[in-house]
Amino acid sequence: MAQQFEDKFCRKFSYLRLSVTDVCNFKCSYCLPNGYRPDGIKSRFLSLSEIERVVRVFADCGTSKVRITGGEPSMRKDFVDIIHSVAAIPRISKVATTTNGYRMEKQVEQWRNAGLTDINVSLDSLEPRMFRLITGENKFRQVMNGIEKAFEVGFAKVKVNVVLMKEHNAKELPLFLEWIKTRPIQLRFIELMQTGDMDEFFNKQHVSGASILNHLIANGWILENRSQNDGPAQVYSHPDYRGEIGLIMPYSKDFCSSCNRLRVSALGKLHMCLFGDYGVELRDLLQSDEQRDALVKRIRAQLNNKSVSHFLQDGHTGMTPHLASIGG
Incomplete structure (x- = not known):
């Protein structure tokens, strides 16, 4: 195995978030309120062979976890083939996906x-x-059935992502807590993040994750230890609950100090951060196995440019127009 990908701040990267499409069939108010809009150019998303090459290089350089994202990744007709190909790559021990759940039941x-x-x-x-x-969609029952189906087919735990919004779901905390009391669900409350297209919405709907954290601590929830390739959530457990709570608070102090994630977009660009100012083209080096060394070299060179922080707390939103554009 080659030396692990590492930046100048000594952060090691064991986790790749790989977008396979930016298309989504939901119209979530915090992401794509007007639905998916093609940019007028017919997008050609990464092919299966390109996906295999980029993941193989990351695996050779210390990555053990790959999250397949979108848009909605299951909209790819070859989604099952993508999962199978990524899972078959040596040293990849975790293959995850984030989905809106509408196809899970089937x-x-x-x-x-x-x-x-x-x-x-x-x-x-x-x-x-x-x-x-x-969401703009009447698919609540399909998603709930899909979660139950995941348990039926053998998933020991399901993580459920909830974006906090002041005027929408901020009052549902007791309902969510009751839901996970007897279910092995890790409920992940995600603080709303400001993107280029959503300034007004952010200012109106943002809820600080600290309010949830204070409630949990006051009610006996205990912080769990973090594993090497875990995502950014602070995970809390409670002796009276089968489920867990995860808090993702990107505006908190030192949020980026434990960053272990790199991102590759559905069009083959490497992104150092969800809120970075640019993407680096990798696709020209994904056309044959002979370009492997050049690909590793290009990625390592860009790691020297990874910033110490996303600077969201300073009002910087980077180039990201919406969360679906590079896989959330």
């Missing part, structure tokens, strides 16, 4: 059989009407 067993080890479902409300208001 497909999650295929995903698991192909090698998917971890699953995150975006579910921003437990109230069907609020779910429809946030």
Whole structure:
């Protein structure tokens, strides 16, 4: 194995977030409120062979976890093949996906059989009407059925992502806590993040994750230890609950100090950060195995440019127009 990818701040990168499409069929108010809009250029997303090459290089340089993202990744007709190909690469021990869940009930067993080890479902409300208001889709029951189906086919735990919004779901905390009392769900409350297209929405809807944290600590929730290739969530458990709570608070002090993630977009660009100012083209080096060394060299060179922070706390949103554009 080659030397692990590492930046000038001695952060090691064991986790790759790989977008396979920026297309999504939901119209979530904090991401794509007007639905997916093609840029007028017919996008050609990474092919299966290109995906295999980029993941193989990351695996050779210390990556052990790959999260397949979108848009909505299951909209790719070859999604099962992508899972299978990534899972078959040596040294990749975790293959995860983040999905809006609308196809899970019918497909999650295929995903698991192909090698998917971890699953995150975006579910921003437990109230069907609020779910429809946030997502623009009347698919609450399909998503809930999909979560139950994931348990039926053998997933020991399901992570559920909830983006906090002041006027939408901020009052649902008791309902969510009751839901996970008897279910092995890690409920991940994600602080709303400001992107280029969503300044006004952010100012109106942002809820600090600190308010949730204070509630948890006051009610006996205990912080768990973090594993090497875990994502950014601070995870809390409680002796009276089967489920867990994860808090993702990008505006908190030193949020970026433990960063272990790099991102590759569906069009083959390397992004140092979700809120970075640019992407670095990798696709020209994904056309043959003979370009492997050049690909490693280009990635290592760009790691020298990775910033110490995303500077969200200073009002910097980078080039990211919306979260679906490079895989959230």
